[in-house]
Amino acid sequence: MEESVIREIYKLKTERNAVILAHSYQPPEIQDIADHVDDSLQLSRIAASADASVIVFCGVRFMAETAHILAPDKTVLLPEPKAGCPLADCIDVPSLRSIQAAFPNSLTVLYVNSPAEVKAESYACCTSANAFEVVESVPSDSVIFAPDRNLGMFISRRSDKEIHVWNGACRTHALADIQDIKKHIEEWPDAELLVHPETSPEIWELADAILGTGGMIRHIGSSRATRFIIGTEEGMVYKLKTLYPDRKFIAAGKIYCPNMKVTTLPKILDSLRNLEPVVLLDPAIREKAYAAVARMTEITG
Numbered sequence: 001m002e003e004s005v006i007r008e009i010y011k012l013k014t015e016r017n018a019v020i021l022a023h024s025y026q027p028p029e030i031q032d033i034a035d036h037v038d039d040s041l042q043l044s045r046i047a048a049s050a051d052a053s054v055i056v057f058c059g060v061r062f063m064a065e066t067a068h069i070l071a072p073d074k075t076v077l078l079p080e081p082k083a084g085c086p087l088a089d090c091i092d093v094p095s096l097r098s099i100q101a102a103f104p105n106s107l108t109v110l111y112v113n114s115p116a117e118v119k120a121e122s123y124a125c126c127t128s129a130n131a132f133e134v135v136e137s138v139p140s141d142s143v144i145f146a147p148d149r150n151l152g153m154f155i156s157r158r159s160d161k162e163i164h165v166w167n168g169a170c171r172t173h174a175l176a177d178i179q180d181i182k183k184h185i186e187e188w189p190d191a192e193l194l195v196h197p198e199t200s201p202e203i204w205e206l207a208d209a210i211l212g213t214g215g216m217i218r219h220i221g222s223s224r225a226t227r228f229i230i231g232t233e234e235g236m237v238y239k240l241k242t243l244y245p246d247r248k249f250i251a252a253g254k255i256y257c258p259n260m261k262v263t264t265l266p267k268i269l270d271s272l273r274n275l276e277p278v279v280l281l282d283p284a285i286r287e288k289a290y291a292a293v294a295r296m297t298e299i300t301g
């Protein structure tokens with residue numbers, strides 16, 4: 001059954017001139033059929049430069065929106081429209097405007113894990129990899145950072161700027177449990193512990209490196225260690241095993257994002273058949289959100 005679905009997906013992919021993009025947190029069977037597996041921003045950049053007219057985005061809504069922001073001339077499909085992100089949804093336009101009114105001299109730096117409407121109200125976007133660089137480069141000593149409080153705190157500890165951090169958090173990274181991690185460290189004393197900055201600061205204290213998913217991939221590539229404990233969504237462990245089959249990876253705990261697991265092969269097939277659900281934004285919002293994403297690119301090159 002699965003094989004015939006995969007065959008049909010490949011056939012329709014060619015007929016539709018489509019490219020399938022999967023986030024590194026997607027289930028193994030989705031990563032296996034994707035043309036590219038990466039973090040959200042990298043995938044959106046691939047969407048923009050791909051020689052394809054249809055982008056099938058296997059991830060969550062804010063990621064597909066970012067692909068549409070960068071590739072407005074292409075049809076962006078999100079096979080499961082219910083794939084949301086509670087972190088992104090913990091901020092909306094009225095609440096951002098109220099904090100902006102409270103700190104009128106601050107510029108807003110917004111993590112890409114946020115809704116397009118809110119990106120449109122911000123000065124610059126950032127990812128977990130470049131958040132510090134973006135905050136340091138914006139032309140103000142006072143910054144509003146949203147929506148992830150742990151990433152905001154991670155930057156605040158390193159920056160001399162005044163940073164007003166939004167109190168949002170990723171429910172998935174909140175599942176990273178310090179006792180589980182300590183047990184893994186005991187069991188694998190020679191392993192490097194890599195954790196995502198969306199985990200809590202008490203977990204950072206134990207880590208060898210605090211990195212986004214792209215940073216983890218690069219770090220492992222240049223590390224001499226052969227074993228790694230991975231403190232982010234467990235799909236990443238599968239991605240790392242395919243990239244580095246000669247190294248050992250262990251999930252730091254049951255760090256599982258239900259929204260990342262709602263995309264299925266039959267849903268991808270339906271989406272390619274019917275060319276829906278399409279992710280579309282109001283053009284005025286898309287343009288303003290584009291300006292915030294473009295500013296990040298100007299800063300980080």
Ligand code: CIZ
Binds near residue numbers: 038212
């Ligand atoms: O934005 C992304 O891709 C996420 C959710 C994580 C990361 O650090 O790459």
